[in-house]
Amino acid sequence: MNDSNPVIPLFDLDYGPEEEQAVLRVLHSKWLTMGEEIAALEQEFAAFCGVRHALAVSSGTTALHLANVVAGVKQGSEVVCPSLTFAATANAVIYTGGTPVFADIASADDWTVSPAKIAEKITPRTKAIVVMHYGGFACRMEEISAIARLHKIALIEDAAHAPGSTYRGKKLGAIGDISCFSFFSNKNISTGEGGMICTNNDDYAAQIKIIRSHGMTSGTVDRHRGHSFSYDITALGYNYRLDEIHAALGRVQLGKLTEGNRQRRLAARRYKEGLKKLPGIKLPFADREAEANYHFFPVLLDDAVNRQDLMSYLRRRGIQTSIHYPPVHNFSFHRQLFPTSDMQLTEHIAGHELTLPMFVGIKDEQIDFILDSLTGYFSNI
Ligand SMILES: Cc1ncc(COP(=O)(O)O)c(C=O)c1O
Numbered sequence: 001m002n003d004s005n006p007v008i009p010l011f012d013l014d015y016g017p018e019e020e021q022a023v024l025r026v027l028h029s030k031w032l033t034m035g036e037e038i039a040a041l042e043q044e045f046a047a048f049c050g051v052r053h054a055l056a057v058s059s060g061t062t063a064l065h066l067a068n069v070v071a072g073v074k075q076g077s078e079v080v081c082p083s084l085t086f087a088a089t090a091n092a093v094i095y096t097g098g099t100p101v102f103a104d105i106a107s108a109d110d111w112t113v114s115p116a117k118i119a120e121k122i123t124p125r126t127k128a129i130v131v132m133h134y135g136g137f138a139c140r141m142e143e144i145s146a147i148a149r150l151h152k153i154a155l156i157e158d159a160a161h162a163p164g165s166t167y168r169g170k171k172l173g174a175i176g177d178i179s180c181f182s183f184f185s186n187k188n189i190s191t192g193e194g195g196m197i198c199t200n201n202d203d204y205a206a207q208i209k210i211i212r213s214h215g216m217t218s219g220t221v222d223r224h225r226g227h228s229f230s231y232d233i234t235a236l237g238y239n240y241r242l243d244e245i246h247a248a249l250g251r252v253q254l255g256k257l258t259e260g261n262r263q264r265r266l267a268a269r270r271y272k273e274g275l276k277k278l279p280g281i282k283l284p285f286a287d288r289e290a291e292a293n294y295h296f297f298p299v300l301l302d303d304a305v306n307r308q309d310l311m312s313y314l315r316r317r318g319i320q321t322s323i324h325y326p327p328v329h330n331f332s333f334h335r336q337l338f339p340t341s342d343m344q345l346t347e348h349i350a351g352h353e354l355t356l357p358m359f360v361g362i363k364d365e366q367i368d369f370i371l372d373s374l375t376g377y378f379s380n381i
Pocket of ligand 1: 059060061062085086088089132158160161181182183184193194195
């Protein structure tokens with residue numbers, strides 16, 4: 001068995017006939033981009049999150065880039081963000097000419113960015129804070145929102161992992177000034193590529209609509225319908241548009257999200273029951289089961305466990321695992337440009353984290369097989 005053909009993959013798509021029909025609907029409509037599917041997805045996503053505006057874009061990364069742009073991040077700006085995240089969280093800051101300033105995580109149990117560490121990193125140059133809801137577990141939004149308000153800086157949620165998760169009853173992605181979702185293949189809403197920006201700020205929304213499409217004041221559909229004959233370009237824009245096929249897939253996936261997240265929580269409960277008995281493994285985010293969407297299932301290995309050896313053993317048994325994340329501040333590109341110290345907790349977790357398979361449709365027997373495999377491993381060391 002090898003990684004390319006695992007018996008139990010890290011993630012599996014929850015696709016069926018509805019997705020197939022959605023794609024055919026678009027093909028038959030003969031309208032491939034920025035049309036009715038996008039408008040409907042935006043409306044449905046805004047209603048789901050409870051925000052005034054949802055704007056579809058080509059990826060989570062482009063969502064983050066635009067969020068930084070409208071928050072006013074530019075050359076000379078600093079943006080405080082976590083390092084225990086995917087590189088795009090920090091790279092989106094760098095695209096604008098700004099500097100990511102990495103802050104450590106909260107604790108060995110809460111791997112989201114620490115409010116106290118964020119506060120320490122604020123300077124007169126800080127333009128924004130970007131938080132990332134690791135694995136779909138909420139950051140400490142109350143404390144972090146208070147810091148952003150105190151310093152009058154923007155709070156951006158990297159909610160790539162978080163569709164459907166809540167924080168004290170409120171949807172993640174509806175708390176900060178702007179939030180960014182990813183619809184990449186392995187996300188809870190999977191369309192291959194795609195993303196969404198949410199905001200309650202009318203001015204941000206108006207700017208995003210323009211700069212996601214070359215800075216143009218009217219779209220192809222307006223001109224097609226005779227609403228507009230020409231256009232002006234009022235800002236430096238990009239082609240960060242989503243297309244109709246991805247939007248149609250997104251609508252089906254959004255419709256399945258709540259039930260899918262419920263199934264993930266049940267799977268997580270089964271994992272937790274079994275893992276409680278294992279000496280070499282700890283479970284983070286105690287008490288957050290009810291509000292998390294379990295985008296993935298992370299565990300923490302004790303110092304005595306050789307992670308590489310365990311991953312190889314599981315791979316031999318057909319179980320795919322992963323690591324979330326190699327810290328961004330330690331990549332050679334980022335280290336050179338933004339040397340960072342004071343990241344002990346991030347480094348500890350990054351060195352000991354292991355992600356187990358989690359997806360809608362994972363079977364009880366598959367989880368039991370993983371638990372048996374882990375039990376076998378730990379009884380032999
Ligand atoms: C935390 C986080 N932020 C941003 C992204 C970027 O999203 P995308 O791949 O859609 O560009 C990802 C994932 O891919 C992610 O995991």
